[in-house]
Amino acid sequence: MVGIPLSALENLMKEKGAERVADDARVELKKILxxxxxxLSLKASKIASHSGRKTINSGDLLxxxx
Amino acid sequence: xxxxxxxxxxxxxxxxILPDYTIAPIxxxxxxxxxxxxxxxxxxxxxxxxxxxxxxxxxKRENLLxxxxxxxxxxxxxxxxxxxxxxxxxTKLLEELTEAIVKKAILISEHSGRKTIKAKDINLAFxxxxxxx
Numbered sequence: 001m002v003g004i005p006l007s008a009l010e011n012l013m014k015e016k017g018a019e020r021v022a023d024d025a026r027v028e029l030k031k032i033l034x035x036x037x038x039x040l041s042l043k044a045s046k047i048a049s050h051s052g053r054k055t056i057n058s059g060d061l062l063x064x065x066x
Numbered sequence: 067x068x069x070x071x072x073x074x075x076x077x078x079x080x081x082x083i084l085p086d087y088t089i090a091p092i093x094x095x096x097x098x099x100x101x102x103x104x105x106x107x108x109x110x111x112x113x114x115x116x117x118x119x120x121x122x123x124x125x126k127r128e129n130l131l132x133x134x135x136x137x138x139x140x141x142x143x144x145x146x147x148x149x150x151x152x153x154x155x156x157t158k159l160l161e162e163l164t165e166a167i168v169k170k171a172i173l174i175s176e177h178s179g180r181k182t183i184k185a186k187d188i189n190l191a192f193x194x195x196x197x198x199x
Contacts, residue, residue, distance in 0.1 A: 002142070004135055004160075012161065013183070014131040016168040022154075024185035025069060025161065029167065032192050033160050036199070038143050040159070045144035055147040056140065058155040065199070 004030055040064050093138055131157045167191045 009026045041056070043064035048056050137153035168183070170191035175183050 002135065003137060004131060004139075008131050009164070012164055013168050015130060016165050017172055018168055018183050020182040020185045022182050025171075025183045025188050028185040028188045029164065031164065032167070033186070034139065037139055037156065037160065038165060040156070041140040041143045044140075045146050048146065055149050056144065056152050057149050060099040061152055061155050061159065 004033060006030060009033075078140075098196065129157050131160060133157055136160065166199070168196050170195060 006026050044060035045055050047060045133153045139149045141150050171183050171187040180190045
């Protein structure tokens, strides 16, 4: 199973202030985060190929977010 | 030419006899190490080690999400190589997004009289925050 682990998401949500977390909530959050990452990475890969690189740098992601 | 009285060092399995002045420091060294051992035993018995206990402070983790699955997701989506710093920034961005979603979802769930956060709370929270990210 490829993806962000659910237990890590639950720990993160509890650190941010959530008291109790339902099982469906973390699955929903995982879906949202992966969709967000998919759009972000596609933009970043276009920026990287535009500047003639084969690897994605941290700057590409920061520009893609803006 | 060799100087007189010089003998080459013995090589191989030839038996050698050490002179007396070489044995004395070895005996002294052994005696000192034995004293050290006795002293350490004394310390252990009297439980003085408690005062010499070394405290090790572990570095606190900044990220709660793991790097490698996020880097693997980017690599499988785009088919490109991912730099080490890129996946660290990606986790940072995702944690910022989750912080914004969860803070909104807590307000929504408390308003509707619940303590647990459900899937619909997160879905509604994301729809309202989506434009900022």
